Amino acid sequence: MSISAHHPSDPDASGWLPGAHHVPSPNYDARPEGSAIELIVIHNISLPPGVFDGDAVIDLFTNRLDWDAHPYYQGIRGLKVSAHFFIRRDGTLIQFVPCTQRAWHAGASNWQGRDRCNDFSIGIELEGTDDLPFTDAQYATLIPLLATLKMAYPIQAVVGHSDIAPDRKTDPGPHFAWQRLDAHTA
Numbered sequence: 001m002s003i004s005a006h007h008p009s010d011p012d013a014s015g016w017l018p019g020a021h022h023v024p025s026p027n028y029d030a031r032p033e034g035s036a037i038e039l040i041v042i043h044n045i046s047l048p049p050g051v052f053d054g055d056a057v058i059d060l061f062t063n064r065l066d067w068d069a070h071p072y073y074q075g076i077r078g079l080k081v082s083a084h085f086f087i088r089r090d091g092t093l094i095q096f097v098p099c100t101q102r103a104w105h106a107g108a109s110n111w112q113g114r115d116r117c118n119d120f121s122i123g124i125e126l127e128g129t130d131d132l133p134f135t136d137a138q139y140a141t142l143i144p145l146l147a148t149l150k151m152a153y154p155i156q157a158v159v160g161h162s163d164i165a166p167d168r169k170t171d172p173g174p175h176f177a178w179q180r181l182d183a184h185t186a
Helices: 056-061 071-076 136-152 178-185
Strands: 028-030 039-045 085-087 093-095 101-103 121-127 157-160
Touching: 039 136, 056 085, 085 136, 121 136, 136 178
Parallel strands: 039 121, 039 157, 085 121
Antiparallel strands: 028 101, 085 093
């Protein structure tokens, strides 16, 4: 899809957002032919759980995580995952996969009767847990990011990981303030 009115923060033709810090992940592949980007999935992540500000999430998404650095990592050893975007607690925006490609963020999932949500979604990870509120800085980054993505792609909905994989996932969790998005992205 071409973008009719290019703004400095719009994704470029290959799907990279110029305003994000780019850390390319190898954990992606091509979307199926003809797949439109119609869904945004909000996640939360911290590694180890509840630990913020380190590089473990970045290392996981780039296949550089030292599996022996923490006991928790034994349970995820060898996992190959990624998201398109990661928003740190301080609001820093990191992009791992171009929007035009399929990041490996949703796993087994279903939205409105359609399986394999990775095929038609963009994944946004917020540094956090189900147990803590997200920061104002994260919302200050997330809200304009959502607006930019909605202008660039035919987005139909913004959902939580728990909405597309309710038997497996609980994120972004009960502390995610959906009403903050509703007030700015309707």
